[in-house]
Amino acid sequence: MRWLRKRLVVIAGLLTLAFLILPNIVVMVFSFNKPKGRFNYAWQEFSTHAWEDPCGVADLCGSLSLSLQIAVWATIGATALGTAIAFALARYRFRARGAVNSLIFLPMAMPEVVMAASLLTLFLNMGAQLGFWTILIAHIMFCLSFVVTAVKARVMSMDPRLEQAAQDLYAGPVQTFVRVTLPIAAPGIAAGALLAFALSFDDFIITNFNAGSTVTFPMYVWGSAQRGTPVQINVIGTAMFAIAVLLVLAGMVVTNRRKKQHS
Amino acid sequence: MTTVAEAPAPEAAPEPPVPLKKPRKRGRLTPYWLLLPGLLWLVVFFALPMLYQASTSVQTGSLEEGYKVTWHFATYWDALSNYWPQFLRSVLYAGVATILCLVLGYPLAYLIAFKAGRWRNLVLILVIAPFFTSFLIRTLAWKTILADSGPVVGALNSLHLLDVTSWLGMTEGDRVLATPLAVVCGLTYNFLPFMILPLYTSLERIDGRLHEAAGDLYARPITTFRRVTFPLSMPGVVSGTLLTFIPASGDYVNAQLLGSTSEKMVGNVIQSQFLTVLDYPTAAALSFILMAAILIMVTLYIRRSGTEDLV
Numbered sequence: 421m422r423w424l425r426k427r428l429v430v431i432a433g434l435l436t437l438a439f440l441i442l443p444n445i446v447v448m449v450f451s452f453n454k455p456k457g458r459f460n461y462a463w464q465e466f467s468t469h470a471w472e473d474p475c476g477v478a479d480l481c482g483s484l485s486l487s488l489q490i491a492v493w494a495t496i497g498a499t500a501l502g503t504a505i506a507f508a509l510a511r512y513r514f515r516a517r518g519a520v521n522s523l524i525f526l527p528m529a530m531p532e533v534v535m536a537a538s539l540l541t542l543f544l545n546m547g548a549q550l551g552f553w554t555i556l557i558a559h560i561m562f563c564l565s566f567v568v569t570a571v572k573a574r575v576m577s578m579d580p581r582l583e584q585a586a587q588d589l590y591a592g593p594v595q596t597f598v599r600v601t602l603p604i605a606a607p608g609i610a611a612g613a614l615l616a617f618a619l620s621f622d623d624f625i626i627t628n629f630n631a632g633s634t635v636t637f638p639m640y641v642w643g644s645a646q647r648g649t650p651v652q653i654n655v656i657g658t659a660m661f662a663i664a665v666l667l668v669l670a671g672m673v674v675t676n677r678r679k680k681q682h683s
Numbered sequence: 684m685t686t687v688a689e690a691p692a693p694e695a696a697p698e699p700p701v702p703l704k705k706p707r708k709r710g711r712l713t714p715y716w717l718l719l720p721g722l723l724w725l726v727v728f729f730a731l732p733m734l735y736q737a738s739t740s741v742q743t744g745s746l747e748e749g750y751k752v753t754w755h756f757a758t759y760w761d762a763l764s765n766y767w768p769q770f771l772r773s774v775l776y777a778g779v780a781t782i783l784c785l786v787l788g789y790p791l792a793y794l795i796a797f798k799a800g801r802w803r804n805l806v807l808i809l810v811i812a813p814f815f816t817s818f819l820i821r822t823l824a825w826k827t828i829l830a831d832s833g834p835v836v837g838a839l840n841s842l843h844l845l846d847v848t849s850w851l852g853m854t855e856g857d858r859v860l861a862t863p864l865a866v867v868c869g870l871t872y873n874f875l876p877f878m879i880l881p882l883y884t885s886l887e888r889i890d891g892r893l894h895e896a897a898g899d900l901y902a903r904p905i906t907t908f909r910r911v912t913f914p915l916s917m918p919g920v921v922s923g924t925l926l927t928f929i930p931a932s933g934d935y936v937n938a939q940l941l942g943s944t945s946e947k948m949v950g951n952v953i954q955s956q957f958l959t960v961l962d963y964p965t966a967a968a969l970s971f972i973l974m975a976a977i978l979i980m981v982t983l984y985i986r987r988s989g990t991e992d993l994v
Contacts, residue, residue, distance in 0.1 A: 433794030436787045437809055440875060443824035444813050450827065461827045501721035512714035520718060523725055529925070531933025531977060533950045534970045537957055538732035541739050541967060561728040564721060622817055624936060625950075629957065641819040645940055649823060657820040664815035668808050 444661055451654035458648025470651035474659075477650040480640060484656065487621055487637035490552070494559035494620040499613045501560070502567025506608075509568070510575035527565045535562065536629035543630060550632025558630045559620040566619060567612035574608025740967035750963065762968040766952050770976070773948040776863070777932035780870035784878040784927045785920065787871070792882035792919070793912075796889075810879055818873060822940050825869055829859045829941070861943035869937035877926040885919030886912070921988050929977055949973055 424431075450460055454467035475481035509520065527535065539561070543554055582604065586596040624638040631639060641653055740758060744750035763770075791810070799806050813821060829835050836859050839845045848854040853864040889912065897907040913920075935950030942948075949969065956966035 429790050429793055430798055432787075432790035433798075434791075436791040436875070436879075437806065439787065439872065440813055441809060442828065443821040443872070444816055446824040446827050447816060447820055450824070461823075461830060462832075501724055504717040505721040508714040508717035512717075514714045520722065523722065523730070527725070527729055529929060529981070531929055531950070531973060533933040533935065533953050534974045535729070535732075537953055537966060537970045538736035539728060540957060541735045541963065542728070542732040544963075545735055557728055561724060564725060568721075618814065622814075624819060625934075628954070638817055638819050641817060641823070642936075645819075645823055653820055653823075657816040661812060661816045665808065665812050668812070672804060 444657075447654050447657045448661070451651060451658045453651055453654075455651065460649045460651050460654065470655045474652050474655045477652050479635065480650065480652055480656075483635045483637045483640040486552075486634070490555055490559060490636065491617050491621040493556055494563055495613050495617040497556070497560040498563035498567050498616045498620075499609060502564050502612060502616075503571050503605075503609055505564075506568045506571035506575055506612075507605075510572050524565050524568050527562055528569075532562075532625040533629075536626040539626070540629045550630060551634045554630045554632070555627055555634065555636065558626050559623065562623070562626060563616035563619050566615050570612035570615060571605065571608045574611075575605055578604050736967045736970065739963050740971055742964050746961055755964070758964045758968045759972065762965050763972060766949065766969060769947050769949045769952050770972070772946070773932045773950065773973075774976070774980075776867055776870060776938075776948060777928050777934075779867050780874065780931050781878075781924050781928045783867070783871040784875050785924060788875055788878035788882055788923065792879050792886055795879075795883050796886035797891075807883075810876055814876065819936065819940075822869055822873065822936060825865070825872065825941060826860065829865050829868070831858050831860060835859060860941065861946075863942070863946055865941040866938050866946055866948075869941045870931045870934060873934075873937060874927040874931050877930070878923040881923040881926065882916060882919040885916045889915050917988065921985065925981060925984075929981070932977060933973060 450463070451470060452466055452468060453460055453463055454465045454469065455462070456464050470476075505520075505524065508514075509517065509524075536558075539554075539558055543550060548554055578601075583596055583600055586600045591599065622638060624642060627636050627639060628642070635643070637656075641649075644650065644653060738752055739750070741752060741754050741756060742750040743753045743755045743758075791806075795803055795806050795810070827833065836845070836857065839848070839859065840857065845854055845857065845859075848864055849856065853867075854862040859865050859868075893911055893915070894907060897911050902910065932948075933950050935948060935954050938946055938948040938951050953966055953969050953973070956962050956969065960966075
C-alpha cells in the first residue's frame with residue numbers, strides 16, 4: 421500500500437499518457453486491417469495492401485497535396501506578417517499598443533465555429549468564390565496570432581545589449597539585424613512557423629465553412645466518416661505520426677551532440 | 684529596423700563611445716509599418732466579419748429575395764428559445780470535459796515537471812506527438828475503441844459500471860458509442876494536451892527549494908501540494924481550463940462523430956443552420972449568443988480566480 425501511495429502520481433500520469441497515445445496505436449494497428457465493409461472500425465484480418473498503395477483511393481492524395489500546399493502558403497504568410505507584428509510589439513513603445521494586443525489575443529480566445537461563421541458571412545456578402553483562396557485567407561488569419569505569440573516571447577527574452585554591442589563594433593542596422601537579431605530570434609520564428617503549419621494542415625472547422633466544394637485532407641476524412649473510411653487514411657495518419665517522431669528524435673540527437681561539442 | 688542610429692563609417696569615427704542619435708522621423712514610424720500588413724489582415728478578415736455577422740443577425744428576408752437589416756432582434760429570442768437545450772448541453776459537456784482534463788492532466792504535468800528526470804523530453808514528445816496525426820483520424824479511432832463489442836464496453840459491463848452510467852444518463856443500454864459519455868470522452872481526449880502544456884510550464888517554474896522548505900517545516904506531501912504547489916500552479920490551471928473550455932464549447936466534430944443526433948451541441952446547430960438550412964440570421968444570432976456566453980463566463984472565472992493579469 422505504501423509503495424502504491426508513493427507512486428500514485430507517476431502511475432496516474434502514465435495512465436493519462438496511455439489515454440493520449442491509445443488512438444494513435446489503434447490507427448497504426450488498423451492500417452494493417454483488411455476491412456470487409458466500407459468502414460474500417462472492426463478488425464478483420466492482417467494485410468499490407470493499404471501500405472503498398474497509399475494513393476489507391478480516389479481523391480485521397482489529391483486532398484493531401486492540396487492541404488500541404490495550403491499549409492505551406494499559410495505558414496509563409498502568417499510567419500511573415502506575424503514576425504513583423506511581434507517585432508513591433510516587443511521592440512517599440514507606441515500608442516494603441518493595448519488595442520493591438522487585444523486584437524492579437526481575440527482570435528485565439530474565440531471558438532473556431534464563431535470565427536468560421538463570421539468569415540463566411542463576409543465572403544457571402546462580398547460574393548467571393550469559395551475555394552483555395554478563401555481557405556488560404558482564413559488560415560493566415562487564425563495562424564497569425566499564434567506566430568505573434570511565439571516570436572514575441574523569444575524577442576522579449578533577448579538581451580538588447582547584444583545588438584548594442586554589434587553597433588559598437590560598427591555594424592550597420594541591416595548587418596546588425598541579419599547577423600545578430602535574426603539568428604537569436606530564429607528559434608521563435610521557427611516555432612511559430614511550425615505551429616502555423618500544424619494548425620493549418622489539421623484545421624477542419626474553419627475550412628469546413630469556407631471551402632465551398634474544395635476538399636482538403638481533414639475534409640476528406642470527415643466525408644469518409646459518412647461514406648466509408650478507406651484503410652489508406654490510417655496509413656497516412658500513421659506515416660505522419662512516425663515522420664514527426666523521427667524528426668523530433670533526430671533534432672534531439674543533433675542538439676545533444678552540439679552540447680557535447682561545446683562542453 | 685531603422686530606429687537604431689546608424690553608426691558612422693569606420694574612417695570617420697571620431698571619439699568612442701558613439702552617442703546614439705535621436706531616432707529620425709522615418710524611424711518613429713517603423714513600428715506602424717511593421718504592424719500595418721498583419722493588422723490589416725486581422726481587421727479585414729477577423730474584425731470586419733464580426734460586424735457583418737452582427738448585421739446579419741438582425742436581418743430578415745429570405746434566400747431568394749435577399750436579406751435586409753430590419754433590426755429584428757426577435758431572432759435572438761427565437762434562437763435562444765429553440766436551441767437552449769443545445770446551449771446547455773454544450774456548456775455542460777465542455778465543463779465536464781474541462782474538469783476531466785484537469786484531473787487527468789495534472790498528474791501527467793506534475794510527472795513531467797518533477798519526476799521524469801532524464802525522461803522528461805521523451806514524455807513531452809509523447810504528449811505532443813499524437814497531434815501530428817490528424818485529429819479527425821484520431822477521433823475516428825475512438826469509434827473502434829468504444830465500439831459495442833469493443834474492450835471498453837466489455838470492461839464497463841463486467842464491472843457493472845454501465846448500469847451506473849446509464850442511471851446517470853451518461854449512456855444508454857449496453858452501448859457507449861452515440862451517448863453523452865462518448866462525446867465527453869472525445870472532448871476530453873482532444874483538448875487534453877491544451878491542459879497539460881500550460882500546467883507543465885507553470886509547474887516547471889516552481890522553485891524546488893519551496894518543496895524542501897515545506898518538508899523542513901513538517902508539511903506532509905499532501906499539505907505541501909495543497910498549500911504550496913497547487914496555488915503556485917494557478918496561472919497554468921486558469922489558462923489550461925480556458926484553453927480547453929472555450930474550444931470544447933464550440934466544437935461540433937466530437938458530437939457529430941461520437942454522439943447521436945439527439946446529442947447535438949450548439950456548434951452542430953450553427954454548422955447546420957449555416958451550411959445546410961441556409962438560415963443565416965438565426966445562425967449568426969446563435970454564434971453571437973455563444974460568443975457572448977463564453978465572454979461572460981470567462982470574465983467571471985478570471986475575476987474569481989484572481990489572475991486578471993493573465994489575459
